Amino acid sequence: MSAVDAAARARIERLVDAADYRDGESALADASRVAFLAAVPGAERDREATRRAAVEQCNARRGATAAASRDARTWHRVLLIAAIVLAALAVALVAISPRTGGPALELQVGMPFAGVIALISVGILWWLEPLRASGALWGAAAPARIHLVVGILLLLFAASVPAFRWSEVDDTDPWPVVLGLAGFVVAGVGAIVLYVRARRAGTAPTAPSIGSGLADPADTTSVLDALDRWWAQQEPVAERHRNDVIAVRALVLDYLVRTRLADERRARAVGADPTLGPWKERRP
Known part of the structure; x- marks a missing residue:
């Protein structure tokens, strides 16, 4: 072909x-x-x-009703971008930087925060999914593959910590890291589930419906x-x-x-x- x-x-x-x-x-x-x-x-x-x-x-x-509708769509798009940025930020906070050779925050300190950020990121994606599926965000420019990429990113990082960096964990108090890892795993699995649901529903990717964005469907x-x-x-x-x-x-x-x-x-x-x-x- x-x-x-x-x-x-x-x-x-x-x-x-x-x-x-x-x-x-x-x-x-x-x-x-x-x-x-x-x-x-x-x-x-x-x-x-x-x-x-x-x-x-x-x-x-x-x-005024239409203006409010346009503002809402703008904020939804901002939230979609924020969700993707937050997923990357969650990893970046505790990942080893190739430039400095160390993380921005040590695992013991940063993992709980990073896990919460990962959960917030995927929570936003779940909340926005009906709009994404209907094409109201960016139509086909917002495919369900976004969820898959976010899920893989979070799960790969979660797997890398026990595999390569467990020596950095305080054996006397591993719970901050364990809780952070749990947040990454739950968020990553949640993103993958969201992707699978979207694919089964036939909404990946999608195009805007005829009336997408209308303040009044009568139009x-x-x-x-x-x-x-x-x-x-x-x-x-x-x-x-x-x-x-x-x-x-x-x-x-x-x-x-x-x-x-x-x-x-x-x-x-x-x-x-x-x-x-x-x-x-x-x-x-």
Whole structure:
């Protein structure tokens, strides 16, 4: 498989998995649109920019309520970054620095604090998970792999202490280190569990839903109308990239069949049809 095919397949899987199709026919009807977003450079980014602009326009008409909604989303994103930074900080406080040859805090002193910081980090990730899964944070830029990376980081460090640094522990009073290690293990396992739950739920990674960020869900129709207008402008773009879109559509159809979202016979029929489209936003 070429690098281009691999990248296209990854985008296809993300877009299809986030779509939550009603049935096989709705998935097949969306094949050209998914192929366009996966094949045309910048198309997915432009569509999301259009969606966000429509959401902001709708929210602006709602006044103070919309402003509060935007502030909340900003703080959620700050918290996501803080959670990742805290996980790294928990390790950095008591890990051996390659520059100084020693830790910022000795294990005996720093492990309880570091363990608490690790628990806070993963606690924030758990609290933010519904927003991450819905795409309200950064869409596909906030995949569930974040949880996996944090969990592996914390567990690897926890394993390294008894394996390589137990000589630094005071045998007469090991409890500060033991409690800190317990915090790292609980936090690391919690992050891994969060990742597994997200994968089983089909939310890793995800894309923002149509109404994500709206102050009032009643404005969803206005957002759909804005996306319909955007799609209508993409038809000539799709024709310019026709060969690429058709090639990627074949990959989309293959994925729909492999994941049993669509019947193979119907997928072959769609693939044999040279017509692309429809060029309007899919209705949930």
